Amino acid sequence: MKxxxxxxxxxxxxxxxxxxxxxACNDGAIKFNETFMPEWDEEYATLEVPADFxxxxxxxxxxxSNYDKNFIESARKAFRELGLPESNxxxxxxxxxxxxxTTAARELVQxxxxxxxxxxxxxxxxxxxxxxxxxxxxxxFCHATGTTAHNPDAPANxxxxxxxxxxxxxxxxxxxxxxxxxxxxxxKFKAEDAKIGYVGAxxxxxxxxxxxxxxxxxxxxxxxxxxxxxxxxxxFDKLSEKSTAQALITRGCKLISQHADSDGAPNACExxxxxxxxxxxSMIQSCSKTFLVSSRIDWAPYFxxxxxxxxxxxxxxxxxVGTIETGSVALTNLNADTVAPGTLQAVLKARAELVKGxxxxxxxxxxxxxxxxxDEAKMKVDxxxxxxxxKADVNTxxxxxxxxxxxxxxxxxxxxxxxxAEGRRSAPYFDITIDGITLLN
Amino acid sequence: MTKTKxxxxxxxxxxxxxxxxxxxxxxxxxLSIVGAFVFICLLSFIVLKRSPFQIVKxxxxxxxxxxxxxxxxxxxxxxxxxxSLAVTPAxxxxxxxxxxxxxxxxxxxxAVLCMYYLGGKIPxxxxxxxxxxxSMTFGILWAVIPAIFKAKWGTNETLFTxxxxxxxxxxxxxxxxxxxxxxxxxxxxxxxxGHLPQVAGGDYALSMIVAAVITLLLFFYMRFSxxxxxxxxxxESRNTARYIGISVPKVIVRTLVLSGAIxxxxxxxxxxxxxxxxxSGTVGGQGFTAVLVSWLAQFNPIAMIVVxxxxxxxxxxxxxxxxxxxxxxxxxxxxxxxxxxxxxxxCEFFIRYRVLPRKRHKAVAPREDLDDDSVEVVEDFxxxxxxxxxxxxxxxxxxxxxxxxxxxxxxxETVC
Numbered sequence: 001m002k003x004x005x006x007x008x009x010x011x012x013x014x015x016x017x018x019x020x021x022x023x024a025c026n027d028g029a030i031k032f033n034e035t036f037m038p039e040w041d042e043e044y045a046t047l048e049v050p051a052d053f054x055x056x057x058x059x060x061x062x063x064x065s066n067y068d069k070n071f072i073e074s075a076r077k078a079f080r081e082l083g084l085p086e087s088n089x090x091x092x093x094x095x096x097x098x099x100x101x102t103t104a105a106r107e108l109v110q111x112x113x114x115x116x117x118x119x120x121x122x123x124x125x126x127x128x129x130x131x132x133x134x135x136x137x138x139x140x141f142c143h144a145t146g147t148t149a150h151n152p153d154a155p156a157n158x159x160x161x162x163x164x165x166x167x168x169x170x171x172x173x174x175x176x177x178x179x180x181x182x183x184x185x186x187x188k189f190k191a192e193d194a195k196i197g198y199v200g201a202x203x204x205x206x207x208x209x210x211x212x213x214x215x216x217x218x219x220x221x222x223x224x225x226x227x228x229x230x231x232x233x234x235x236f237d238k239l240s241e242k243s244t245a246q247a248l249i250t251r252g253c254k255l256i257s258q259h260a261d262s263d264g265a266p267n268a269c270e271x272x273x274x275x276x277x278x279x280x281x282s283m284i285q286s287c288s289k290t291f292l293v294s295s296r297i298d299w300a301p302y303f304x305x306x307x308x309x310x311x312x313x314x315x316x317x318x319x320x321v322g323t324i325e326t327g328s329v330a331l332t333n334l335n336a337d338t339v340a341p342g343t344l345q346a347v348l349k350a351r352a353e354l355v356k357g358x359x360x361x362x363x364x365x366x367x368x369x370x371x372x373x374x375d376e377a378k379m380k381v382d383x384x385x386x387x388x389x390x391k392a393d394v395n396t397x398x399x400x401x402x403x404x405x406x407x408x409x410x411x412x413x414x415x416x417x418x419x420x421a422e423g424r425r426s427a428p429y430f431d432i433t434i435d436g437i438t439l440l441n
Numbered sequence: 442m443t444k445t446k447x448x449x450x451x452x453x454x455x456x457x458x459x460x461x462x463x464x465x466x467x468x469x470x471x472l473s474i475v476g477a478f479v480f481i482c483l484l485s486f487i488v489l490k491r492s493p494f495q496i497v498k499x500x501x502x503x504x505x506x507x508x509x510x511x512x513x514x515x516x517x518x519x520x521x522x523x524x525s526l527a528v529t530p531a532x533x534x535x536x537x538x539x540x541x542x543x544x545x546x547x548x549x550x551x552a553v554l555c556m557y558y559l560g561g562k563i564p565x566x567x568x569x570x571x572x573x574x575x576s577m578t579f580g581i582l583w584a585v586i587p588a589i590f591k592a593k594w595g596t597n598e599t600l601f602t603x604x605x606x607x608x609x610x611x612x613x614x615x616x617x618x619x620x621x622x623x624x625x626x627x628x629x630x631x632x633x634x635g636h637l638p639q640v641a642g643g644d645y646a647l648s649m650i651v652a653a654v655i656t657l658l659l660f661f662y663m664r665f666s667x668x669x670x671x672x673x674x675x676x677e678s679r680n681t682a683r684y685i686g687i688s689v690p691k692v693i694v695r696t697l698v699l700s701g702a703i704x705x706x707x708x709x710x711x712x713x714x715x716x717x718x719x720x721s722g723t724v725g726g727q728g729f730t731a732v733l734v735s736w737l738a739q740f741n742p743i744a745m746i747v748v749x750x751x752x753x754x755x756x757x758x759x760x761x762x763x764x765x766x767x768x769x770x771x772x773x774x775x776x777x778x779x780x781x782x783x784x785x786x787x788c789e790f791f792i793r794y795r796v797l798p799r800k801r802h803k804a805v806a807p808r809e810d811l812d813d814d815s816v817e818v819v820e821d822f823x824x825x826x827x828x829x830x831x832x833x834x835x836x837x838x839x840x841x842x843x844x845x846x847x848x849x850x851x852x853x854e855t856v857c
Binding site for chain 1: 507715722767772
């Protein structure tokens with residue numbers, strides 16, 4: 001009997017200890033408060049959305065991909081904040097970039113959607129086709145990362161959107177640079193060995209713009225940093241992303257970041273104990289020892305915007321660019337266990353400067369383009385190799401003809417105006433390889 | 442103690458049945474499909490907390506909810522059916538061609554090759570004709586290379602055809618990267634030229650008509666033609682085939698030319714009639730699903746219509762269930778599809794074997810000498826029964842004797 005009582009008491013103690021342990025254990029994150037709130041949030045409070053208003057979301061993959069999960073969660077968040085029933089949000093997952101997208105969009109039209117949104121670059125021609133078919137039905141076709149909506153021959157009800165995520169990447173780069181500085185100060189490696197590895201999906205503008213801004217952010221605090229980029233030729237390939245990250249680590253990269261949609265690279269970093277900056281979602285739960293921060297586009301502001309414009313019968317911008325101020329460009333909370341001291345302050349300061357316009361990510365004085373990176377047909381540089389002119393391929397055509405000047409003089413500085421909706425477009429067009437970044441394939 | 446254990450009769454034993462009438466077998470299959478449906482509805486009910494009737498309603502909504510979904514359903518069914526028909530003659534011959542995925546993909550690529558380079562330069566009619574020729578060439582090539590190797594040198598056709606899939610995928614990935622531009626995401630946008638004519642006002646009816654024609658032709662080819670008979674003889678026993686004067690290598694190559702040609706039709710329809718482009722996901726795994734369809738239909742072209750319908754219905758149905766329940770990934774719909782096929786395939790086991798429970802000897806056999814005997818016999822009998830049949834490698838083999846012969850000769854038998 002005594003033994004039984006003892007066993008019972010012990011069991012209760014163990015359970016209680018576990019409970020306390022679980023409650024006490026938070027995710028070890030420094031809260032990164034959004035100080036810039038969109039002013040039009042108040043307007044949304046009075047918005048009256050019809051009960052049969054439906055929103056269709058076409059996703060390349062499902063929630064298992066960070067990229068698509070980000071869209072899905074943003075859409076749910078927008079619905080919650082506008083007080084709409086979630087049953088009116090129709091999500092079609094695993095829609096490939098082929099005829100499947102046409103069928104999915106047509107089905108959404110038949111299911112009574114007022115807005116249809118597709119999340120992948122390759123969905124565009126199919127969205128455009130169905131938009132033209134449904135021209136008279138007052139259905140809006142919105143497309144993330146797309147490039148053709150501003151063309152004169154594009155359907156009137158096709159819209160493109162993106163965010164100035166290069167600013168978010170730049171801020172994440174600062175976090176990375178601070179971490180490298182900390183490791184150099186601790187004597188883990190020499191300053192000139194500070195090398196970042198980057199797992200990219202495809203060598204096209206969205207990815208190039210992303211890693212360049214990340215690199216510039218890191219170099220703004222850690223001047224000796226260099227970067228190596230390897231492409232996987234796939235948006236979502238967990239094994240390949242993981243092995244690419246491992247290869248980069250073996251090549252001596254001290255920190256890894258990526259622009260690909262699985263958690264392959266963060267997992268490789270967690271196994272190897274190498275710090276990682278993610279994209280489109282926090283990895284703090286599964287990679288708590290190495291995750292630093294993740295930049296992401298919060299699509300909820302755009303979703304709320306298009307819903308409000310449609311309900312109010314107002315025109316949607318052909319090329320919409322979300323910014324830090326609209327709440328579209330966001331960072332996840334910082335991992336308190338891994339980031340260097342003072343990181344939060346540095347990031348907040350840089351963010352304030354970006355918003356004020358006293359700092360630019362693609363400030364041409366901060367990088368050079370020389371040697372084989374220099375392309376006479378597209379760009380002009382000064383004596384040191386700083387860009388003064390660049391013709392970007394903004395109006396998409398099959399031959400990728402450079403057609404629009406992307407650099408403007410602001411004050412005495414030459415600035416590459418990335419994702420500039422005024423006269424250009426929302427999707428990125430910075431596709432220059434700058435000095436300091438090496439492409440491995 | 443140990444002695445009694447040794448002669449213990451197994452709780453159940455399996456006896457192969459040869460005598461099950463066809464209608465009964467199909468009845469069991471139909472019941473298993475219905476049973477599987479009921480089961481996955483219950484599973485969805487437990488996981489998704491929706492009533493089973495609602496689940497069924499969602500499934501029908503996904504498959505037949507609108508004119509569009511119905512047309513898409515039958516179009517997808519047609520393509521799957523054509524690919525299933527393509528692999529069937531080879532399977533009947535016990536040539537395990539699992540390369541339909543690659544054969545269809547490379548034929549689609551062959552058509553797009555012409556669309557890309559010749560589009561706009563020659564009249565559309567001529568372009569379509571050249572596309573068909575190109576599709577046929579590549580489709581047949583991809584099927585016949587493993588066949589020649591098998592016929593001449595006895596290489597393993599399963600591995601060979603599987604590897605040919607990967608070659609096809611890499612060719613497609615490499616060339617679309619060049620066509621779409623190196624600085625893009627490697628996805629080739631739909632091309633403007635070489636679209637097959639629309640039948641009944643859409644991209645849907647053509648595939649259905651072609652599938653219906655091929656189904657009938659193949660049914661008659663397999664059932665009534667000399668070729669059809671020859672390939673089933675080669676499947677049953679190569680030695681018998683040789684003995685009655687059938688050239689085994691010739692039959693293998695000829696049958697695979699047919700397989701490749703039918704795959705090419707599927708690829709041609711996909712590229713010219715549906716996708717108007719090509720990518721690694723153009724066939725979408727249907728080349729492998731077709732293996733399942735062909736097997737479940739017992740290599741009967743008419744039954745394949747029903748089986749491919751079930752496959753497509755489930756895929757469209759479960760997708761809509763997830764969509765309506767607000768689940769934004771495909772894991773659970775895959776679980777449901779997997780469960781369904783598991784049940785249907787498991788029922789094949791009961792069609793081929795009789796499961797007999799242990800007899801109650803005390804009641805049945807009062808005579809002790811006989812009792813002992815029967816235990817012995819049953820044990821002898823039970824052992825080989827469990828081992829004999831490997832339902833996955835032996836097709837619809839009902840003739841025990843022929844097969845035994847095969848086993849005897851298998852060592853000396855090399856295809857020449």
